[in-house]
Structure formats: C-alpha cells, structure tokens
Amino acid sequence: DAGVTQSPTHLIKTRGQQVTLRCSPKSGHDTVSWYQQALGQGPQFIFQYYEEEERQRGNFPDRFSGHQFPNYSSELNVNALLLGDSALYLCASSSVWGHHNYGYTFGSGTRLTVV
Amino acid sequence: KNEVEQSPQNLTAQEGEFITINCSYSVGISALHWLQQHPGGGIVSLFMLSSGKKKHGRLIATINIQEKHSSLHITASHPRDSAVYICAVDFDDRETLLIQGAQKLVFGQGTRLTINP
Numbered sequence: 001d002a003g004v005t006q007s008p009t010h011l012i013k014t015r016g017q018q019v020t021l022r023c024s025p026k027s028g029h030d031t032v033s034w035y036q037q038a039l040g041q042g043p044q045f046i047f048q049y050y051e052e053e054e055r056q057r058g059n060f061p062d063r064f065s066g067h068q069f070p071n072y073s074s075e076l077n078v079n080a081l082l083l084g085d086s087a088l089y090l091c092a093s094s095s096v097w098g099h100h101n102y103g104y105t106f107g108s109g110t111r112l113t114v115v
Numbered sequence: 116k117n118e119v120e121q122s123p124q125n126l127t128a129q130e131g132e133f134i135t136i137n138c139s140y141s142v143g144i145s146a147l148h149w150l151q152q153h154p155g156g157g158i159v160s161l162f163m164l165s166s167g168k169k170k171h172g173r174l175i176a177t178i179n180i181q182e183k184h185s186s187l188h189i190t191a192s193h194p195r196d197s198a199v200y201i202c203a204v205d206f207d208d209r210e211t212l213l214i215q216g217a218q219k220l221v222f223g224q225g226t227r228l229t230i231n232p
Contacts, residue, residue: 033219042201042222043158056219090158092220104148104220108157 004093004107012113013081019112021076025093026105031055032074034066035090037109043090049074050096078112086114121202121223129231134189136226138202141183148220149176149187150201158201161187192230199225 005024013019025032031050035043045058049068068074072093078085091107118141128134138147149161162169162176164185169176173192178185189196202223 035220035222042224043203043220045219045221048219058219092158104160104163106150106158106160108155 004091004105006089006091006107006110008110009108010111010113012115014115015081015083017081018077018079019081021078021089021091021110021112022073023076023091023093023107024073025091026103029093029095029103029105030072031094031096032068032072033092033094034074034076035092036060037088037090039087046076081114083114086112088112119202119204119221119223121200121226123226124224125227125229127229127231128192130193132192132230134192134196134228134230136187136200136202136228138185138187138223139183140185140202140204140206142206144180144183144204144206146205147178147185148203148205149185150203152199152201152225154198161200189228194230194232197229199227201225 003026007022011019023032033048034046036046037043046060046064047057047066048055049066052068063079065077066074076089088109088111090109092104094104120139122137146163146165148163151159151161161174164176164178166178166180173190175188187200203220206221
C-alpha cells in the first residue's frame with residue numbers, strides 16, 4: 001500500500017522562475033494539505049484541497065497556488081520565486097469523515113532551493 | 116490565537132534514559148498528533164490522540180484535555196530514536212468546522228532529540 005508520494009525530491013531553481021511540485025495521496029485518502037518547512041522551523045500550513053477545491057489557506061501570498069485532480073492528486077505552484085521560498089515542502093493526505101480529517105500521512109517532501 | 120508550544124527545544128540524553136517531551140496548546144482541539152521527523156525531511160505519524168493515553172512499543176503518548184497539555188514519553192531510549200519530534204493539533208475552529216474538509220494542522224516548533232550511545 002503506497003503512502004504519500006511527492007516529486008521531485010530535490011529541486012534547484014533561480015529567482016523569478018516558477019516551480020510545480022506534485023503529490024499523490026495515500027490510497028483511500030481524499031484530502032491533500034501542503035506545508036512549507038523552513039530550516040529549523042516547524043511546518044507552516046499553505047493550503048488544503050478537498051473535492052478539487054481549496055478549502056482553507058494559510059498566510060501565503062497569491063504566488064502560491066494549487067490544484068487537486070479528480071484522482072485526488074495535487075500540485076503546488078509557486079510563481080516568481082524568491083530566495084526565501086527555499087524550504088522543504090511537505091504534502092499530507094487525509095480522509096474526511098464528517099467535518100474532520102483522519103489518518104494524516106506525510107510524504108517525504110520536496111526540498112526546493114532558490115538561488 | 117491558536118498556538119502550539121513544545122518543550123524542550125533540544126534534548127540530549129544517554130542511551131537507556133526515559134525521555135519526556137511536552138506540548139501545550141492554547142484553545143480547544145479536536146485531535147493532537149505526535150510526529151517524528153528524521154534528517155532528510157520525511158515525517159512519520161506516531162500517534163493521534165483526542166483523550167487519554169496511547170502506547171506503541173517504547174512510545175507512550177498522553178493528553179490532558181482540561182489542562183490543554185500532552186506528553187510523549189520514550190522508555191529505554193536508543194540512538195535510533197534520535198530525531199525531531201513534533202506536536203501538531205487540529206483546533207476546534209468554529210468557522211472551519213462548518214466547511215467540510217477545511218481542517219488544518221498547526222505545528223509546534225519541534226523538539227530535537229539526540230540519544231548518545
């Protein structure tokens with residue numbers, strides 16, 4: 001049973017460029033959340049997708065956008081990259097039941113370096 | 116404000132010692148998670164708690180809802196337990212509870228645990 005798969009694992013981009021990160025959720029999960037983790041810090045919530053819609057968003061600028069596909073996989077897009085966007089980007093999948101999420105499963109993350 | 120605080124930030128101990136990591140949060144929650152993160156990034160979910168106590172092998176997690184406090188204990192610690200341990204909570208946010216699928220985890224800063232042989 002595959003867990004959460006993220007790609008790529010590592011990425012180097014130049015300031016001003018655009019990047020797309022991908023996440024495939026654990027089998028049976030329908031919700032994908034994205035987090036940014038700067039070095040030495042705890043993960044910060046970016047946004048969450050359920051039923052192909054953004055359900056909640058953290059304090060991140062519009063340069064950060066996302067999408068969820070009918071197969072529940074998700075993409076995180078970051079435009080006009082800044083040096084400060086360098087971080088580990090984590091994807092977590094979960095399953096909605098009622099009004100709560102269950103079974104959070106994390107991917108290994110994509111380490112983005114902006115130079 | 117929904118906040119999660121962990122202590123200590125760093126902990127170094129000798130192999131075999133009993134380890135306790137603490138987590139406090141500010142308002143009501145629906146669930147609390149203890150996570151483990153090894154160098155390289157991947158996060159593993161250890162426990163999800165909404166009340167009481169859970170045990171898995173040498174790991175024990177407890178939560179006191181009234182005091183808004185949780186602890187993670189490691190018995191007979193081993194160098195392979197060295198990692199960052201993170202507490203994360205689902206807050207009982209009335210606004211987001213109305214939106215199905217809108218819950219988010221709020222993370223503590225993590226506790227870096229080093230177990231020396």
